Every structure is written in structure tokens, then in C-alpha cells.
Amino acid sequence: MSKFESSSVTKAFQKSVKSYLPDSLKLIAGVSGGPDSMALLYLLHRFEMDAVVVHCNYQLRGENSEKDQRLVEKMSSFWEFECVSVKLENESMNNFQAWARERRYEIFYDLKREFQADFITTAHHQDDQIETILQRMLRGAGLTSWRGIRPIEEQLFRPLLEVSKGEILKFVEEFNIPYRIDNSNEESTYARNFLRHNWFPEMRKFFPGWRDNILKLRDRAEEYELMADEILKSVRMDRKSLKREQFMELPEKIRSAILVHFIESATKEIDISSSIRSISENLIELQSGKSIQLSSNYKLVRDRDLITLNRISDEKKASVELKKEDLSQIKAVYGHQMSIEEYDGKFEDNRLYADLSKVSFPITVRHWKDGDRFQPLGMEGTQLISDHLTNRKISSAQKNDAFLIETFDGNICAVIFPHNTSDDQIGTLSESVRCSSETKKVLVICNQT
Structure with missing residues (x-):
């Protein structure tokens, strides 16, 4: 040899x-x-x-x-x-x-x-x-x-x-x-x-030998996954449905863990580990026909004796064109409300404020696509939206859930994240619609309440 x-x-x-x-x-x-x-x-x-x-x-x-x-x-x-x-x-x-x-x-x-x-x-x-x-x-x-x-x-x-x-x-x-x-x-x-x-x-x-001990964790993780698989088999109807009664009979901590395993086995697009306990608890009281939204793409639905993971229809996520007068009539677009308000110089968390005089209508609400660029508030020059989402620590699995607001003249005036970020921001406004001392009215964007 x-x-x-x-x-x-x-x-x-x-x-x-x-x-x-x-x-x-x-x-x-x-x-x-x-x-x-x-x-x-x-x-x-x-x-x-x-x-x-x-x-x-x-x-x-x-x-x-x-x-x-x-x-x-x-x-x-x-x-x-x-x-x-x-x-x-x-x-x-x-x-x-x-x-x-x-x-x-x-x-x-x-x-x-x-x-x-x-x-x-x-x-x-x-x-x-x-x-x-x-x-x-x-x-x-x-x-x-x-x-x-x-x-x-x-x-x-x-x-x-x-x-x-x-x-x-x-x-x-x-x-x-x-x-x-x-x-x-x-x-x-x-x-x-x-x-x-x-x-x-x-x-x-x-800690001599610590490297080998860390690598052994892979085996423990695989053992855990095998056990979770066996428990999930006993409560799952099919790939995207759980038998509610059997699922609810599981001990609380196991129920949360199995719910995570069920969702992960069905799709890689959702990251809900931080909120899974509250979701599991809410499922107990969920009435038939009602749902819990996990992301802008997925929700858990109570369907009589089943709990089903449903993908939200892509039809609901089609581009939406809005005239100024439409804003007083629509309840929400993509789960967010938009309204026109008098500007008093104050800002609230979880709301974006765009100078209305700098927004040309009709506006289009749509999902971003490759090559889309905008100028984030406070930044010189433009940036790819894909890069901006990465910088704001939006995971790859959730990036496709982000959307933008485009004015009639083709200017992207805001990018809205699929969830609130760690600093509790719902999105980023463009420098082109920044409010100033001259601003009289604003386009306000906020989560639907």
C-alpha cells in the first residue's frame, strides 16, 4: 500500500x-x-x-x-x-x-x-x-x-x-x-x-478528550430523534396531521417537543423553537375551525379531531395594488395595516412612518425578488434586499416571507420582515421617504392587531 x-x-x-x-x-x-x-x-x-x-x-x-x-x-x-x-x-x-x-x-x-x-x-x-x-x-x-x-x-x-x-x-x-x-x-x-x-x-x-465528547453528542441527538419518531408515529395521522386526542394526552414537555418534531418533519421553512411552548398550550383551547399562525406561510388548524399543518394559499400572497383611497377601506394586506395619519413628530415601536408627500400612488405590495434594491434609512447608496435581510438576521427559510412596498414610480419605500427582529423592528423604511420637519402626513405601517 x-x-x-x-x-x-x-x-x-x-x-x-x-x-x-x-x-x-x-x-x-x-x-x-x-x-x-x-x-x-x-x-x-x-x-x-x-x-x-x-x-x-x-x-x-x-x-x-x-x-x-x-x-x-x-x-x-x-x-x-x-x-x-x-x-x-x-x-x-x-x-x-x-x-x-x-x-x-x-x-x-x-x-x-x-x-x-x-x-x-x-x-x-x-x-x-x-x-x-x-x-x-x-x-x-x-x-x-x-x-x-x-x-x-x-x-x-x-x-x-x-x-x-x-x-x-x-x-x-x-x-x-x-x-x-x-x-x-x-x-x-x-x-x-x-x-x-x-x-x-x-x-x-x-478537559482532555472534550472533542470526542462533543462528537458523541451526535449519537445522543440521533437517539433522541429516533425516540421522537416513535412517539410521533403514535399521534400522527399523516405527514401534516396530528390526532388531537392522542397528542393532548402526552405530558406537557413531551407534547411541545413532539410538536417541534412534527413541524420540522413536515417542512424546513419554519423556525418556532422559541415560542413552541406557548403554541402547544394554545392548541389545548383551540376550537374546531380556528387556527394558530406559525409564519406568513404556515398555520396550525384545528379540524375536529385533527390538528393540521396548512400552507397558506399562495393566492393570498399575490401582489396587491392600492390607491390612496383604498387605505381607509382595507383591513390588512399581508397581515399588516396601512393608514394615513397626521404627523406629530412622534414615533411608536413596531410602526413605520413614511412621509406621505414622498409616496407616489398607487403603491404595490409584493414579495421581493432577486435583484430588488433599495436605500435603507440612514444609509448612503443602495443595497440588495436579499443582503439586507441577511444583515437583519432573517433566516434563509424565512426570507421568502418578507415583502416590500413599491411606489408608482418604482421606488421601494419599505421592506417588511416576516417577523419582528431581535430589536423589535417590523421592517426597514427607505431613506427616500424619511420624515422631516416639513412632513405633514405619514403613511403608517404596522402589524395587524
Whole structure:
């Protein structure tokens, strides 16, 4: 057996490919130029796998970013891979990493469709797994999320999840695989880097074997999921319906946990873990025909002896055009009220105030689409709405629930979030409709009460 074949990295890669990709498939490979992704690229080369290499250049580090790109392009050519490099301009106001990840995966998925590839492959490794589990624990995520990231999820393939960062560094040195280090990864600005550089060295001192213990949590999470599956089977009528009587007989804490499991098994679009206890309690008194709205897309409906998860009709979410006189007649649009009021210079929480003189009617209320831009209040220049929602920490699953208000002249004067944010804001007003000392009347937007 050769040195390459006996490497723990090679063996882990082979095992993962054999387990999850039994057939010869085409891949989109995300390669940054760092040691992890360059090791992945080398393995794809050695095993003669069909892949298109994709490199995202965020242009944050000047010439160093250009050197990263040139390295990936050079080695891709040397190992006979087609390479697509994409240069991006940072449009994130706050959370660059979230913005960068979203943009990166949008590009991966677009190229997957263009090249008709089967999977997107990335170089996530065991250290990434540990960091992910720890972050989810510290943020209060449910036990099932402690499974961490999986080797294969939908269209993503991660063949190095069982390999540590130390093993990868040894591998690239041993086989003279060129790579570059992004110095920003050495900073403790971001959550992962804080864990990596501040927590982990101390953990090794005080808790020997802590890494293995964290990884064992994946097994506990899977055990929990299996038990939840068995309980759910006993109270579920079908994929989107619960047998009410049997469900209500469950102990209160178990009932809440099973409700979360039921919703998660039916759709990935809803994040309700923080409010699940109150939702579970409200189901007790819910009358037949009544419902509890979970998001702008879903609601739980009491239908005699069943509790059903219903998707709200897309017809109710069609674009709505409103004349000024319509505002005094309609009750709500997309769950929000709009009214015209005299302006007294005061502002209330959970309400947006637009200078009426700067709003050209009729206005259109619609869901945002790719490419929509606006100028957030207090910001110079415009921003993609998709980036704005990311910066305001609206999850990917809920982004599609956001909507906007567009004036007759095509100006987007407000973006409304699918739920109140952590700072209790319902949305963001555009700078173009900012109120001033000259404002006489305002268009007021608020949640339906």
C-alpha cells in the first residue's frame, strides 16, 4: 500500500465517497485556496473525479485575494479541472460572513444547474463539525440540531467531515499540496474564530478528550430523534396531521417537543423553537375551525379531531395594488395595516412612518425578488434586499416571507420582515421617504392587531 493510500485523509475520503456516491457523478467543488479545500481538490484529482472548481474572490485582502484566485486557477488547470472564478464586492453592512456564505452558495447552486452537476462538494472537516455543534448548543438550539452537519444533505457532499484539521495540515505538507492562509481567519472577530482561537486551547488544558465528547453528542441527538419518531408515529395521522386526542394526552414537555418534531418533519421553512411552548398550550383551547399562525406561510388548524399543518394559499400572497383611497377601506394586506395619519413628530415601536408627500400612488405590495434594491434609512447608496435581510438576521427559510412596498414610480419605500427582529423592528423604511420637519402626513405601517 502506497503512502497516499495509507493516509487517514485518503481513507476517510474513500469511505465517504463509497458510502454516499456509489455512482460516477459530476460535482461542483468549492475551493478557496486554503489547506482544507486544496486537499479536497487534490483528492478529487487523484481519484479522477468529474468536477468543476469554483472560487469566490471577495477582494477583501488586495493582492493576497488575487494570489488565492491565481493559485486555485493554476492548480485546477494543472490537474485538468475546469475552473470558474467569481469576483464579488462586499455589500454587507454588518455580518460579512453570513453574506459571503449566502452569496457563495447561490453561485454554487447556479453553477450546479448550469453544468448539470449532481452535488456540490466542500471541504468541511471535523473541527468545523465541533464548532457547529458548540454554536448550536450555545445559541439554545434543539437537541436534534446537535447532530451537527452531515456528510450528505440534499445537494451538498462533505467527504472530509471525519478528518481533523491537524490531519489535513499533515496531509498537504506530506504531499506538497500548495495552499494559502487567509490571515483574517486568525482574527477572533467572528464566532467560529473566537471558539477556535480563544476557547479551544483552554478546553484542551482543562478537559482532555472534550472533542470526542462533543462528537458523541451526535449519537445522543440521533437517539433522541429516533425516540421522537416513535412517539410521533403514535399521534400522527399523516405527514401534516396530528390526532388531537392522542397528542393532548402526552405530558406537557413531551407534547411541545413532539410538536417541534412534527413541524420540522413536515417542512424546513419554519423556525418556532422559541415560542413552541406557548403554541402547544394554545392548541389545548383551540376550537374546531380556528387556527394558530406559525409564519406568513404556515398555520396550525384545528379540524375536529385533527390538528393540521396548512400552507397558506399562495393566492393570498399575490401582489396587491392600492390607491390612496383604498387605505381607509382595507383591513390588512399581508397581515399588516396601512393608514394615513397626521404627523406629530412622534414615533411608536413596531410602526413605520413614511412621509406621505414622498409616496407616489398607487403603491404595490409584493414579495421581493432577486435583484430588488433599495436605500435603507440612514444609509448612503443602495443595497440588495436579499443582503439586507441577511444583515437583519432573517433566516434563509424565512426570507421568502418578507415583502416590500413599491411606489408608482418604482421606488421601494419599505421592506417588511416576516417577523419582528431581535430589536423589535417590523421592517426597514427607505431613506427616500424619511420624515422631516416639513412632513405633514405619514403613511403608517404596522402589524395587524
